[in-house]
Every structure is written in C-alpha cells, then in structure tokens.
Amino acid sequence: MLRLEATRQILDQAGQRPIVANLGPTSDELWHAGHRDRNFYTYGSMGLCSSIALGMALSTQEQVISLDGDGSLLMNLGTIATIGREQPKNLIVVVWDNEQWAQTGHQPSHTAYGTNLDQVARSCGIEKTAVVDDLEDLKSAFGQALEQDGPWFIVAKIQETEYLEVAPVEPEFTLYRFRESFKT
Amino acid sequence: MAWAETIVQALKNWDTSLIAYVPDISIHQVTSLIDADPYFHLVSATREEEAIGIAVGAYAVGRNAAVFMQSSGFGNSVNALASLCIPARTPIPIFINLRGGPGEFNLAQVPMGRTTRPIMDLLGLVHFTLEDEHRMDTLVNGALKLCHANRQPVAICVTQMLHGGKIA
Numbered sequence: 434m435l436r437l438e439a440t441r442q443i444l445d446q447a448g449q450r451p452i453v454a455n456l457g458p459t460s461d462e463l464w465h466a467g468h469r470d471r472n473f474y475t476y477g478s479m480g481l482c483s484s485i486a487l488g489m490a491l492s493t494q495e496q497v498i499s500l501d502g503d504g505s506l507l508m509n510l511g512t513i514a515t516i517g518r519e520q521p522k523n524l525i526v527v528v529w530d531n532e533q534w535a536q537t538g539h540q541p542s543h544t545a546y547g548t549n550l551d552q553v554a555r556s557c558g559i560e561k562t563a564v565v566d567d568l569e570d571l572k573s574a575f576g577q578a579l580e581q582d583g584p585w586f587i588v589a590k591i592q593e594t595e596y597l598e599v600a601p602v603e604p605e606f607t608l609y610r611f612r613e614s615f616k617t
Numbered sequence: 618m619a620w621a622e623t624i625v626q627a628l629k630n631w632d633t634s635l636i637a638y639v640p641d642i643s644i645h646q647v648t649s650l651i652d653a654d655p656y657f658h659l660v661s662a663t664r665e666e667e668a669i670g671i672a673v674g675a676y677a678v679g680r681n682a683a684v685f686m687q688s689s690g691f692g693n694s695v696n697a698l699a700s701l702c703i704p705a706r707t708p709i710p711i712f713i714n715l716r717g718g719p720g721e722f723n724l725a726q727v728p729m730g731r732t733t734r735p736i737m738d739l740l741g742l743v744h745f746t747l748e749d750e751h752r753m754d755t756l757v758n759g760a761l762k763l764c765h766a767n768r769q770p771v772a773i774c775v776t777q778m779l780h781g782g783k784i785a
C-alpha cells in the first residue's frame with residue numbers, strides 16, 4: 434500500500450473532519466491528495482502530530498484524525514500514554530508505518546526490528562486498535578473507527594515511494610485557515 | 618490574592634481553559650488549584666514539547682490553552698516552540714518555574730535555569746519574570762493580553778523569590 438493512495442482513501446471517508454498530518458511527505462501527500470481548509474499540515478516539531486491532534490480532540494466535539502509516522506511517533510511515544518490516559522472518544526490516530534526514516538536516507542526504524550506500535554498503544558490502555566497492510570483493510574478499519582467511540586489507533590503498513598513536490602503551504606496560514614473553519 | 622490564585626484568575630480572565638503541564642513542585646501550587654476547578658481541563662503530558670503540541674492543537678480549534686513546566690523542561694520544549702508555536706503564531710502563555718536562582722540546592726538545575734531566558738531571547742520569545750507579588754496581577758494579565766495581541770507565545774517565569782525563596 435502506498436501512502437498517497439492510502440491518504441486518498443482516508444480523505445474519501447473523512448468528510449469534513451479535521452486531519453492533522455505529520456511533517457514531510459505525509460503533509461505534502463495530504464495536500465496533493467486533496468487540499469482543504471481542515472487539513473492541518475506540519476512543518477517541523479517532529480513527533481508532535483498526534484499530540485496536536487489530542488489537543489484538538491479535547492477541545493472540539495468533532496472527530497479528529499491524526500496521520501502520524503513510525504519514526505516521528507518513536508520520538509514521542511509518551512503521547513500514546515497521554516492519549517491512553519485521556520481516552521478521547523473522538524480521536525483516531527493512523528500511523529503510516531514504513532519501518533524507516535525514509536527522508537533522511539531510508540535508515541530502518543525500530544518497527545523494522547520488532548517494535549510493535551499496536552502493542553504499545555494497547556499497553557497504554559487504547560483498546561481500539563488495528564494493523565492493516567492493504568487499502569481494503571484500511572477502509573474497513575477506518576470506517577469502523579468513524580462509527581465507534583475511540584480513541585482509535587490504526588497502524589497502516591506502507592511501502593515507501595518517490596516523493597511528490599513539496600506542498601506550497603506555510604504554518605501561520607495553515608493554523609488560521611484551519612482555525613477559521615471551527616468558528617460558528 | 619496569593620500568587621497562585623492570581624495566575625488562575627488571569628487564565629480565566631483570558632478564557633484559557635485547557636492547561637497542559639509537566640509536574641513541578643512549585644508550579645503544583647497553581648496546577649493543584651486548576652485540577653480542583655471544573656472550569657479547567659488539566660492535561661498531564663509526559664514531556665514539555667508534548668504539552669506545547671497539545672496546547673497548539675487546542676488553540677487550532679478555537680480554545681485558548683496554556684502550558685506549565687519547570688526550566689529544565691524548557692530545554693525539552695525548544696524545538697516545539699521554534700518549529701511549531703512561533704512560526705504558526707500561536708498565542709500560548711507558558712508558565713515556567715525558573716530553577717537555578719537564590720535558594721537552589723541542586724547544581725544540575727543551575728545551567729538550564731540560567732540559560733532559559735537567554736534562549737528565549739535568541740528565539741525572540743517575549744518573557745517576564747515574577748520576583749514578588751507586587752503588581753503581579755497587572756503584569757500577568759498584561760502578559761496574556763500581549764500574548765494574544767502579538768499572536769505569539771509569552772513566557773512567565775516564576776522564581777523562588779516569588780514562592781517563598783525555596784524550591785517547594
């Protein structure tokens with residue numbers, strides 16, 4: 434499963450729900466798959482994607498989707514414990530797991546050596562988890578997550594591929610465009 | 618009004634109801650009040666940069682948020698400030714117990730405590746330091762006003778001089 438096609442699948446099912454994207458190709462591919470006001474792209478702060486999504490989930494009634502990555506999440510595993518502690522029903526974390534730090538030269542990440550993020554989530558008290566490696570299973574697991582209270586934690590195994598162009602977006606505009614969409 | 622209550626009231630004045638923090642023995646005088654007050658949602662983070670991320674997320678959907686930490690943890694939060702909070706122009710007040718000053722007993726707290734404000738200066742992060750309760754109400758409320766007007770984080774450092782000249 435390629436991240437771009439998986440991102441298109443998530444967008445197709447997400448409706449107008451807010452999506453936070455990890456830095457680098459995850460944000461770029463979200464933009465290419467379908468730029469919308471409710472995409473929150475990140476540019477740095479590696480590891481904080483799901484922490485940002487947690488802050489959103491605790492502050493809105495809407496379901497919030499985090500598109501995180503294995504390398505980034507390994508930098509901030511503590512946030513899985515915080516999600517487990519807070520138990521936000523409206524948070525869905527999807528981890529694109531390519532088992533490597535692809536952008537920095539394809540160095541294998543810890544998930545290539547047995548670290549099981551799904552089990553980390555479960556041991557932190559997140560009971561709704563899934564591991565998927567094709568589009569059909571992703572569609573099914575994500576559909577279930579949209580229907581049932583969370584928090585949800587879905588590990589989606591992906592293959593790395595060539596990168597698309599960097600998305601023409603910037604932090605201040607992203608935040609205030611996104612924020613405006615929550616004003617009633 | 619004691620210093621901890623002054624901070625709690627200022628947060629309410631600025632409609633700041635989500636508080637992300639990493640525990641600190643002096644800051645506890647404020648966070649324990651926050652924890653007992655149903656107006657607030659106090660989120661315990663595992664690390665200071667995580668607390669910054671949570672606060673930015675809250676603000677991104679329209680809820681004002683603040684962060685509490687110790688100066689040692691400020692070191693853990695620098696990249697979150699530099700690559701998220703500041704470039705996205707997110708007005709997050711950050712309350713920091715500034716270690717390493719008069720009364721400090723732990724030499725390992727001194728280097729980070731002494732470099733916290735110089736690092737803030739290099740980041741262009743506006744900061745204020747509270748040494749006593751004199752005009753503290755004006756300063757804290759003014760700092761929060763500036764934070765929102767400038768749409769940038771503001772740091773408010775509390776010191777051992779403010780909370781009794783000792784660590785706890």
